[in-house]
Amino acid sequence: MTRPMIHVVGNATVDMTVRLESFPRPGETVVALGAAEDLGGKGANQAIVAARAGAPVRLVAAIGEDQRGDRFRRALSAEGVGTDGLATGFGSTDLCVISVDAKGENTVVSLIDAARAFDPIPIGLMGPIAKGDWVVMQGNLRAEVTRACLAVARERGATTALNPSPLYPPNDYDWRLVDLAILNRGEVAALGGSEDPFEAAGTLMTAGAGTVVVTLGAEGAILVSPDETLRVSAPRVIALDTTGAGDVFCGTLVAARSRGRAWPEGLEAASRAAASSVQRRGVFAAFPARAEMASILSETCLVEQKR
Numbered sequence: 001m002t003r004p005m006i007h008v009v010g011n012a013t014v015d016m017t018v019r020l021e022s023f024p025r026p027g028e029t030v031v032a033l034g035a036a037e038d039l040g041g042k043g044a045n046q047a048i049v050a051a052r053a054g055a056p057v058r059l060v061a062a063i064g065e066d067q068r069g070d071r072f073r074r075a076l077s078a079e080g081v082g083t084d085g086l087a088t089g090f091g092s093t094d095l096c097v098i099s100v101d102a103k104g105e106n107t108v109v110s111l112i113d114a115a116r117a118f119d120p121i122p123i124g125l126m127g128p129i130a131k132g133d134w135v136v137m138q139g140n141l142r143a144e145v146t147r148a149c150l151a152v153a154r155e156r157g158a159t160t161a162l163n164p165s166p167l168y169p170p171n172d173y174d175w176r177l178v179d180l181a182i183l184n185r186g187e188v189a190a191l192g193g194s195e196d197p198f199e200a201a202g203t204l205m206t207a208g209a210g211t212v213v214v215t216l217g218a219e220g221a222i223l224v225s226p227d228e229t230l231r232v233s234a235p236r237v238i239a240l241d242t243t244g245a246g247d248v249f250c251g252t253l254v255a256a257r258s259r260g261r262a263w264p265e266g267l268e269a270a271s272r273a274a275a276s277s278v279q280r281r282g283v284f285a286a287f288p289a290r291a292e293m294a295s296i297l298s299e300t301c302l303v304e305q306k307r
Contacts, residue, residue: 004258005133006050007085007158009060009126009149010043011115011140013094014068015283017243021102039075040096040283041115042138042165045244048284049251049273050136051080053293055258058082060125062118064093075284085125090114104239104278110166115140121148131157134258136250139164143172150177159257163250164191176208180257182250184215197222198229213267215249221271223263232267239278241286248287249274256297265297272296 019033047059059081063069065088072093076083095111118141120126126149129135135153137146137160146162153160154177161180164173170191175181181204185197192200201212201224211225220234252273256266273288273296280286288296 003056005128005130006047006055006057006136006254006258007060007126007129007133007153008043008047008050008057008136009085009120009141010046010136010138011041011094011112011118012039012044012059012061012063012072012086013041013096013110013112013115014038015040015096015098015243017098017100017241017282019100019281023099023101023107036282038283038285039072040244041094042140042163042247044072044076045247045283045287046136046138046163046251046254047076047081048079049248049287049293050255050258052287052290053252053255053259053269053273053297054290055255056082058085058128060085060087060120062087062090062094062114064088064091064114066092068093084128085120087118087120087123087125090117098243098283100241100243100281104241106241106243108243110140112140116142119145119148121145121152126152126156129153129156129158133158134161134254135159136161136163136254138162139166139168143168147172147174147177150174161250161254163246165246167191174208175204178208179210180213180254181209181211182213182215182246182253184246185217188212188214198224211263213253215246215274221249221267223267225263228263230263230267232264232271234271235275237275237279241281242278244283244286245274245278248277252293252296259297261297269296269299272299
């Protein structure tokens with residue numbers, strides 16, 4: 001039986017991570033403890049995680065005709081991610097500057113000129129999407145491009161997933177095009193108009209979203225759908241670097257669902273994979289390897305049902 005393809009439509013960036021003792025206050029200059037360069041971008045991150053979880057994946061994104069773009073092609077191919085959706089001609093490969101403090105918290109400043117100029121529809125990169133596939137998007141493309149891509153995916157019979165980061169203004173979303181929304185606590189509060197994640201998730205569902213998953217950091221994650229409400233706890237770990245943890249969660253959850261796993265199993269696997277990633281520094285280097293992902297996905301998942 002052929003497994004459905006996951007088409008991750010998003011961005012690819014080079015991540016420059018700077019380690020700090022603490023974040024600077026406005027006007028303050030601090031000395032970094034070290035720095036490292038890695039490949040990243042929410043689209044590329046989620047594609048690689050899903051591939052390591054055993055799913056067939058292709059990345060649809062813009063890269064530059066430069067050394068960083070060449071490095072991306074090689075890295076994605078080595079991970080088993082299809083590169084037929086990579087496009088050039090939109091400027092240099094995008095760049096993210098990530099600051100990580102001693103507690104493992106991070107801030108991210110993104111330069112996404114290539115992603116902002118990118119539209120995969122007129123150049124035929126949405127063509128391979130077929131019925132039963134998954135299309136996963138984030139917030140790095142222009143809002144109108146994201147809506148159009150989700151609409152094409154729906155027309156082709158694909159399941160759509162949106163991880164809306166970075167955020168658009170609330171009126172730029174058409175939640176009727178989204179089968180699965182994956183957000184963190186701050187994102188769902190901003191878009192759902194409530195600090196209560198259950199209430200905010202319900203608001204997005206009322207607006208048309210099919211199922212809403214909210215990640216709550218050390219408190220785990222919740223799922224709200226018309227059929228069920230679930231809560232999964234997060235493993236207790238010491239976080240060294242939370243960069244990319246949300247992408248690990250998203251990529252793992254979508255891969256698990258595309259492989260036919262039930263929601264409780266998918267949520268538990270995604271939570272464990274994300275908890276594993278925060279115990280290592282970096283982006284790609286921190287993601288669970290294939291063997292670890294296979295182990296996570298094979299374990300029995302215990303989920304506490306709420307409400």
